Amino acid sequence: MHFIELKKNLKKDFSGLKKAKIALLGDSATQLLTQAIRGYGYELGFDLEIFEADYDQIDRQIMYSASEMYQSQPEYIIIFQSVQKLRKRFYKTDIRKRSQFAQNEAARITGFLAELSKNIHGVKVIVANFMEQNDSVFGQYANKTDMSLLYQIRHLNCALMTLAANTKNLFICDVAALTAAFGHVAATDNRNYINADMAFSLDFLPEMAKGIVDNIQVVSGAAKKCLVLDLDNTIWGGIIGDDGVENIQIGDLNQGKAFSELQCWAKELQRRGVILAICSKNDEDIAKTPFLKHPDMVLSLDDIAIFVANWDSKVDNLKKIKSFLNIGYDSMVFIDDNPYERGVVKNHLPEITIPDLPEDPADYLPFLSGLNLFETSAYTQEDEQRTAHFQQELKREITQASFTDEREFLKSLSMTCEIQPFSTFNLPRAAQLLQRSNQFNLRTIRYTEEDLQRLSTSDAHLSWTFSVHDQFGSYGLISVVIGCLDGDEFFIDTWVMSCRVLKRGVKHLALNEIVQAAKRLGAKRIRGEYISTPKNGLVKNHYPNLGFTEKDAGQWILDVASYTPREHFISITTQVIDE
The missing domain is CATH 3.40.50.1000 (HAD superfamily/HAD-like)
Known part of the structure; x- marks a missing residue:
């Protein structure tokens, strides 16, 4: 899209769109980039509320805990540093220390991440990497010496990739790839840079806005599958x-x-x-x-x-x-x-x-x-088995057609289930399920892997993951439940499930486990909450269908003492009892 089209979007009606709060921190002029991001957000169904920091205030906004950025309480923070300013810092670096330039710049960003995570729980950070630039000081020899600007830019971009791979809440807006595809000459406008300190041309801003909003879209749970x-x-x-x-x-x-x-x-x-x-x-x-x-x-x-x-x-x-x-x-x-x-x-x-x-x-x-239709924020080994899961499901459907009694069909599957708390082995898949599940998701709270790690060590919370197998193969990890004791009530904070196991009895098995845990903790009631979204109408009647009674709008109560365990045909092969 052209910038002018994105700018026109700003005059349209944003009511009803999914809201997200963003902070944009840049070391150059970002006013037009802000417009492009908000305009592109409209294209993808987002009402992006953007706090735009003052010019070249990255360090102050991040390192000063009472800054305007922290007061804006953003969910996403975008850090955009231009290659032009990077070049200036490189030239000012003592020539004897230039071989460590990229390493020092990566350490600076690592410091930003630590400070942001300390001050804003669960914040997602999007860092723009750098357009490659050969200043021709070393010519082609720039590829062979760590004293060159080009060498250090490439080294820094690689360091950012490594940092992102090891930091769950860090995502990269790949400016290096975007400018390479768009054309380095077309991506910049030297007159605008000299006169207005704009790092990129007007024509390139939509490309960068797309890279940023694509990240936000997939982290928020919207992905092409x-x-x-x-x-x-x-x-x-x-x-x-x-x-x-x-x-x-x-x-x-x-x-x-x-x-x-x-x-x-x-x-x-x-x-x-x-x-x-x-x-x-x-x-x-x-x-x-x-x-x-x-x-x-x-x-x-x-x-x-x-x-x-x-x-x-x-x-x-x-x-x-x-x-x-x-x-x-x-x-x-x-x-x-x-x-x-x-x-x-x-x-x-x-x-x-x-x-x-x-x-x-x-x-x-x-x-x-x-x-870039298939943006993703995570990748697990279970992703590799997704096609096999559906091929197995087709076999199940063929088998089911030969039964007239659904109970007999479920018995014939010989289903087994492993029930485990969060662990280093299942956290990535559990986080992915929470991020991507939209239909069977009672509250649609998007916990990250970092959040789940924190919850796994919390004395106040219990967590379960459910992995199901049957005679046709493995469904994989298909459900996550998180709960906590709230007075004499056990509150179901999160309940998500893959639609692959609908009508297999997994929700009955899970509820039985929840009730047992609530009894052990001395809870008299179990409270569930349903928060409606445009995509989770599938579970609108989830709690009433399981015997809960409505207390307030969206709040459902189940009496522990009078509960009769729900029937299912799943054998539990591994069960860890949370004390």
Whole structure:
């Protein structure tokens, strides 16, 4: 988008949008960047309330605990330091100490993080890294000497990556990559820098705003989870039903290379945990032929969670895919080469993200990767198993169809459950579940991994994680419950569950565990709270359906003494009793 379009958004109605409080700290002029961030936030459904610090006040705002920034109580803090100011600091550094410049700059940012975490619990920090700049003092030799500016910028950017990898609440706005893609010359405007101290050109500001807001969006729990692919002329050239498997374009020759590279990208997304689905107007057996017989196919049927190929409308088939995966339409990205098909789906299912592919397949991958549709804030080993989970679920559905009695079907699954408190092994996945779960999430409190670590050592809180297995395989860690004693009530602070285990009895098992814990603590009642969001209507009646009675609006009470354990067909293989 152009800056002028983002600026126009500022005059639109922000009511009803998700709110977030941000502090923007910069060492150069940030007024227009502030406008771009707020304008881009509108595009993604955010009402971003931005505290913009005075010019070049990063150190003061962070290191002075009574600063205006701390008074604004931000949820996110953006630290933007320009490469121009970095260059000035480098030039002022004693030549004998320049080899340590990047290390010292990284230490400075580490100090900022420590101070911010001390003063604002749970704050998320977004740090902009640095555009690469060769001042030509050493020419090409800059790549070989740690005395050069270019060497130190690259070293600093790597140090920031390492710091972010080891700091759960730190995220990077990758200015280095954004400016490289946009073009270093186009990303800057020297006249604006000299006259107004603007580090970037007006045209580049939307790119940086997108990088910042993309981080905020995914940390807040909104992420694209599924890539739905058309087949003909999308992941291979040609029409399989007409051309035959031997004549479709795929592989390392000519245009086939473009389709193979797109498949490589999709496969890497699948390995990262993005669900792949197929939606094609085709005979299913014919559509699967390249996956089974073409030697140059990168994607295999094992990479696909659900394969839908028939002659129904793509709107209907996308509805089937959404229903099977039990995700929101806004979590889906649909890739189709046909403008007509894209238009029909956009008209009927506007929440799905549907990129308008370029006409030339050679441009498919650069275009799609440039959109950065699959931003993420975390990655766990369980992400690698997500496709297998859905393939197993398809087998369960086939098995369930052979039963007329649901209880008998549940018994046949031979389900087992491991119940554990938070630990170093399950904290990353537990935090990811809390960040990404929107439908089965009673209060939608977004605890970070750092928050969960703190709760795990709290004497006032109990925590449970639930990992379920059955005869078809593992569901993985699928539920998290956090509770605490509040007088003679046990309060359920957090209850989230993956929709993969709906109607499997896990919520009954979890409630039985909660009641047992409440009894051990001497609680007379259990109190649950439901906070409505646009996405968690699924659990609106969760507490009344479990026998709770309404006390106040959104507050539900269950009497411990009169509770009768709920029926389920899950064997507990590991259970840690919280004292």
